[in-house]
Amino acid sequence: MSTEHAEDHEHPSYLAHHFHTVQQQVDAAKLGMWLFLVTEVLFFSGLFMAYIAVRTWYPEMFLDTSYQLDWKLGAVNTIVLLFSSLTVALAVREAQLADPKNPQTGKMVGYIAVTILCAMGFLLVKYIEYSAKIDHGFVPGFLFTGEGLLDNAHLFFGVYFCMTGLHGIHVVLGIGVLTWIGIRASRGDFHKRYHVPLENAGLYWHLVDLIWIFLFPLLYLVK
């Protein structure tokens, strides 16, 4: 396609036309990813602020209502996400070790597949939790029909569903991103010289884990 490029200088297939070197391309991609993660942190910070407000205004209600959440399911999901964070880090490690001429994709794709399975497991547990809450009418705002809780308990569920819901949407999107990355990995796109898409997908997945690390004690372990 780009015949004007001299034959003597390195121009691998994965180097985009508008970059001089692979290193420059990788640096730009990673800076962009970190900037995106900044916007994600700020995106979630609004919900954390809502949490602080509701918990400050209604401490007794917050404590009482938090017992409606099953900390065991929350703990299971925490471990599932931590494990998926490990496997995606190991997938990146496989890419870092892969030979560019003949990349071994088996383990790399395997680790990505395990990460996707963990994400689905997380959503399954979340589904079980959500349906139990909805059955009891423990839903946000004017839809709240639950009984036996203190006044303003609907505010707790507003915070709970918004925070875990936005996080859950990120898990769903993560499954999509990791599937795409897994397909590319199986094609042999990623190896020692170039694996920044896999690395960036990993960074996104780690951020999903980071958010959950804070959500779990804040929602399930209130004392």
Add this chain to the structure above:
Amino acid sequence: MSSAAAHGHDEPHVTSLQVYLGIFGALLVLTVLTVYVSAAELFHGWTSIGVAMGIAIVKASLVATIFMHMKWDRKFNVIVFLSSLWFAGLFFTFTWFDLSNRTRVHDIQQHNLPTLERQAAEAESADAKPAAVEEPAHEAKTPAKAGKGKAGKGKAGKH
């Protein structure tokens, strides 16, 4: 070590399998710890939030430095990411000022209610004679008084 790696060109830093597994083990231990602290009800209220957040920050730091390779990443990327925490902190702090002082503002308003009522009454009496303000041809009022009437009207209009 890390600065040399950050300037490396082609060879990425490869973390050993043992380090990854060790970090994962530490994360599991910290998860058990945070559940234990809560289940045993060792702390309550703000102290319990503080302890839980302390453990969560340690966990998050382990994930960020090792799993996310921040330790071997370019320093600029690290600064970019940490800036988000700075801005989130600013957001929390200033909103917190508002949250925790709302009732005080309300109290001050209650305390000053007689003053506010008197000001409202003055503004109303000024409004009772709008011609004095609207028509400059009417020389019955001194300029100072006319100005006062205008200011009072402006205040009343705000409510």
